[in-house]
Amino acid sequence: MQPWDFVVIRNRATKRAVNSLFIDANTKASARYTGAKEVLYRGLKLEGIEEAPINLCITCSRRRGGPSVLGRSTVRATDLYSTCCAVQNLWLAARAEGIGVGWVSILDHKKLKRVIGVPQSVTILAYLCLGYVSKFEVRPDLEAAGWRSRIPVGRLIHEESWGNRIQDKRGDEDAHHQGLYKNGRRRKN
């Protein structure tokens, strides 16, 4: 379907303008929290717009290919989904080359369009910061910071129909989780 476009941003003035959009949106987002949670929120690293040598704005042109596009006729959002898959491919490819990628979602896309000149008819899907990093963390930042804990995978996998979760039948959740990470085959029981 290829509904995507990639805008590569190196210009400092553009990054500065985008960062200012982030600050505005993040002020609103942080107002959702109070007390200790607000303090924790303010300490989180949520963008790398000006530090990253490359920023990437990834869009989805929802009318590309005309009114009848194979794969988009029944579920209209498949063009957005397809673009997300392209983002994730890029993310993993970058990671394999030792390049860190961060997705900044705390941005007003309407204002971002004006900064980058994206037409009104085109949807902004992702804004990424790319660059070499000092290290890659093993645990997700939000988990390490104590913001939120990971949901055990067994609670998210259902057998045959919704509600028949594999965790309910097993119990030794962690062992199963470990098994998945080791690429072990799950035994039937």
Place this chain on the structure above:
Amino acid sequence: MQPWDFVVIRNRATKRAVNSLFIDANTKASARYTGAKEVLYRGLKLEGIEEAPINLCITCSRRRGGPSVLGRSTVRATDLYSTCCAVQNLWLAARAEGIGVGWVSILDHKKLKRVIGVPQSVTILAYLCLGYVSKFEVRPDLEAAGWRSRIPVGRLIHEESWGNRIQDKRGDEDAHHQGLYKNGRRRKN
């Protein structure tokens, strides 16, 4: 954010019911085409529901985590995008293990929810068919079948702002495209 759930389907009766939804939706989808295009459409392989040993229904619970979820406060669709990234991770991991994956999007999700028991409040995002395949094609099926041609990558990459496409400045599009595939660094010009 982990808004996803995975329903693993092995049951033949369920697959048969899903396949029947595919046939209904595909009859409607194929009606968008006439003449030679319709004949070509009908010859395309668009699902593997009953042949594949495993079908996977992947959902997004849009209210998981409560009203304030970090990363979902500014752009509401980030939970859907996050789930797409999980789908693509699974897709690539499967491919690395020699397992073929196909995403069947020609399904009425409202009816599919009833077949799999997915609650009304949960969004179905993807329906995948997984299995070992006889071979992996190098070119996408739709390109090989002459359904649609690939858009040169240089037309989809813009420098600094929308409209400043790298293809317009280069010309030798194919050479550049090849260069990207070879992981070569792009020279400034």
